[in-house]
Structure formats: structure tokens, C-alpha cells
Amino acid sequence: MRTYDIPALVAAARTGDPRAVARLISLVENDAPQTREIASALAPHTGQAPIIGITGSPGVGKSTTTAALVGAYRAQGLRVGILAVDPSSPFSGGAILGDRVRMQDHATDPGVYIRSMSSRGHLGGLAAATPQALRVLEGAGCDIIIIETVGVGQAEVEIASLADTTLVLLAPGMGDAIQAVKAGILEIADVFVVNKADRDGADNTLRDIRGMIALGAPGAGDWRPQIVKTIAAKGEGITDVVDAIARHREWLTTHGELALRRQNRAAAEIEALALTTLREKLGNLRGEAALPELAAKVASGDLDPFTAADTLLASL
């Protein structure tokens, strides 16, 4: 195992050194033993940057829209971090070609950090690593962070739930509205973006979304999802998206929702980490003498399994 000088890496990342950032994300992505030290060193520098989630089916124009949004935020002088997450891909680290092509305007901009993350076999790992990767990006000085997920499945919903504000992209004529309902996307959407709005069927898509929102029947004081029409490839409507995100953030703040959401996310993260630790401890016991002996007693009827489980836990 390679050794790393974590304090030095974190210090370098804090100055925006892209290689240090890349190294730190790789370490947390692989759940390296240093993940704990990294998280501890970064914690004081986190908890402020807005996190924007962007999700939607392939082909709706997520990368184009993200690139346009990045341009808008750069024009405001903000440093932007982008985490492109693909739960279905077994490959990691390498960006999707399409992203790179559309992102090429920003690839050499030191104010933009782009990173792809994919599942290394199991999704649980990705779900655990993503919050750490977000901390690295914020620790490295990103003022705003975009998580872009590929597809609209349960995994994407889970990852999108790490965002303060979630954008769901749709395009006309893709039957996406129905798919979004099935995937539970309606519940997580703060802003609907109907991209490629110059295409046939855009009005139908708008009507479908309005119908879904009406069915959702938000109570008084609840956020009512916004709908924005864009033609991202031409840059049209992007300012409206930026405005909708800002309005949502203002709503989150004035209603105390931002603190509440972030606290709930942190609670879920802590619980998941605690459960992982417990599971590892249990797993370690397989190699020990205690379990086979207890199992033999239960198999022969000398002991009941509940008492055996208590004994096993007492040895933790």
C-alpha cells in the first residue's frame, strides 16, 4: 500500500491543486484507509457550498445543460466543482467522452474541477464515497458543486438526494414524465427543466409535468417545483435555471429547510457508516473460534440461536 502525506495533500488541494484534488477523490472513492483522515482534515472547510443535483434519462441533454450552467456560474466569478456519477458503469476515474467534448470549454479553466465517479462493483460503495468526494471538492475551494447522474433509476434518486437542490431534466417526446413518476423522481425534483424546448411535443411534456405537480398537491409553505424551458445547446433559458436554483435556495434558507435537509443527510451518513463498521466487526468474527463453536451447539440443540447471537455480540 502506498503511503500518502494526507496533511500535505489536503493543503495542496486547499490551494486548488488539481492533482491533489484528484488523488484525494481517488482515495475516498476506493475507501482507502486514509479516508477517515481526509474526512477529518476537510471537515472544517465544508458545509457551506450549495450542492446542485442534475438527473434525467440519457439523451435529454444533461451534460450540455451542466456545461451551460457552469458557464453562467463562472461568469459570476464562482469556482465550480462537477461530479459526474454513473452508478451503472463498472469503470472509474475515466470521464464519459461526451462529457469531455461538451465540457471542453471548461477543461482548461482552473476555476472548474470536473470529475467522474463510477461504481466499482457495488453501489453501496459509491453511495458512501460520494459525500466524501463532495467534501473534497468543497475543501478545495469550490463555491458551488454540481452532481450529475446518468439515468433515472433508484440509484440515481439516492445520489440526487445528496443535493440541496435537484434538477430533473426532461425532453419532449421521450415519455420521460411517466418514467420519472415510476422512478420516484417527482418526489425529489425541485426544478424541472424541459430541455430541447423547440422540439415537437414540448407543450405536451410541460402539461404532463404540471399535471404531476398538481397531483403532488404540496401543502401551504411547501416548495412548489418550478418548471423552466431551455434549449441548452443554444444557451437559451439557462439564466432562468440559475434564477430558479437561487429562488429554491432562498426558500430553503428562509424556511429552515437547508439546515434540516443537511442535518438529515448527515444523520443518514453517520448511521450508514456505523452500520458498515458493525457489519465488518461481525464479518471478522467468522474467522474466530467463537462462531463455529456456537453454531455447533445450536445445530445439536444444546443452545438456542438467540442466546448464541447474544454471546456473539457480547464478544464484540
Place this chain on the structure above:
Amino acid sequence: MRTYDIPALVAAARTGDPRAVARLISLVENDAPQTREIASALAPHTGQAPIIGITGSPGVGKSTTTAALVGAYRAQGLRVGILAVDPSSPFSGGAILGDRVRMQDHATDPGVYIRSMSSRGHLGGLAAATPQALRVLEGAGCDIIIIETVGVGQAEVEIASLADTTLVLLAPGMGDAIQAVKAGILEIADVFVVNKADRDGADNTLRDIRGMIALGAPGAGDWRPQIVKTIAAKGEGITDVVDAIARHREWLTTHGELALRRQNRAAAEIEALALTTLREKLGNLRGEAALPELAAKVASGDLDPFTAADTLLASL
């Protein structure tokens, strides 16, 4: 909550009182608080009865075959317990009509106990309850126990794995051989029963199974799955099934496999119970003051999530 005199119920069940058996199974099926006491009282009377698993797609004749097997074991003077498990059904306690009809010869026989169990919402509960229900049946004096599962999915494979000897039923012309491979049935089959062997395509089914077994390529000393042809509705081939089960049991015993399998099952059961206990403890913490406070600190960057998880675990 109703109170039960568990020692009295167990004593009654030990004499074969069907109402006491039914009550005990209902309690363990619902994971009642008394489950622990029941398991403890029954443990000394368990660990001996052979457990036979029967699985296969709907329509292959599982219930008819089970009924015929029960007849054969009753002719040997053995008391038989039957647990019909349907993971897909949300209903519990009520037997499947078809079972009852085919089982009607045995319904009034005090040497036969028939019980249906279904998932009450979540499969984990069923997987946890089934070993306890098996203990109740053995504790009540059953000399041999049959677990019949409906369908061929992952859940059925899991439940069939509780048996010492697993029978996989197939019927001609149902494409079951392929399905069995997909569902991982090949790995768990100790005996293949080709039922309705007088139908067209029986030879194809036999050839398919032989091909699968050959591909499985068991090593020296390993059990080679047996194949038996039956026409269960006419009682044909049932003696061959009984013989194949007996041969498998002899092989299990002489190779030390029986003790090993039962010990591995007990180990898995103990681990599952221990993990459930740990999860409940974690769940209880949600209502306590510790977690929200830790989460608020993580959300604000005052604490990293790993240290927070350690603190949470320390309070267990």
C-alpha cells in the same frame, strides 16, 4: 398484547397437540417477543429430524408429490411435518386451496402436521421465522419435515437452503431446466424429480438435466445429483424418490456433510440474528438526542462523519 404460558404451550406441543403447535408457529412467524423463550424451550428437542426441501415452478406437481411422499413416510410409521412457504404471498396462516385439496387424505391424520407460511410484507422476516417454525415442528415430535416452496426465485433458493436434502421438481415441456439454471437451482438440487414423466418431452427434460449435471462436474467424493422419474398423481416413482432421499442422507452422514451443513446453517442464522439486534439498536438511536446533535455537527463541518459514527457506536 396477549400473554401466553410458553412452558405450558411447549409441553402441549410436545404431546402433539395441533392447536399448541399452531399457536407456537404463529408466534415465531410474527416474531413475537416470546420467540426467544420458545426457541430456548425447544432447542433440546431439535437437531435430529431430516429436513427435506421441495421446490419447483408452479404447475410441476409439488403438492401432489409432497402428498405422495407423506403417504410413503406415514406407511413407515413416521410423523411428518409440512411447512408450505410462499414468499410472494402477503397472506399468512391460510393454506393454499390446492394444497388442502391434495392434502385432504392427510388432513385428519394426527401423525401429519400441515402449515402454510407467507411473507408478512418483508422476506427477511420469513427467512428468519422459517428456522424457528422448523424447530416447533421437530419439538412437536415430527420425525421428518418437508419444506415446500412455491416458485423458483432467489427467495425460494434461500428457503430451500434450510433443508438437508433439496428436491427440485421439473415437468416436461415447461422450459424449467433453463429457468432452474437461471435461478441457481442447479447448485442446490440434491435430487431432480421429473414429474408427469408420461408426458411428451420427458426425455428432453431428462437429457437437459443430465447435461446440466455433467456441466456441473462434481469432484471426487462429491454428491452427484440423482434423477428420478415420477407420475405423482398415480403414485408412480414415489418409492424411488424416498430411496434417493435416503441415499443422499446416508452420503451426508458418512461424509460428515450433515453436521457441516447444519453447523453452517446455524452460523448463518446466529449471524443474521446478531445483525438484526445491532440494526435495532442503531434504529433506536434515531429517537435519542445523540444522533441529531452529531448530525448537526457533521452538517456544519464541526465533525467528520467517521468520528461521529464512532461516537454513535460507543453509546450502544
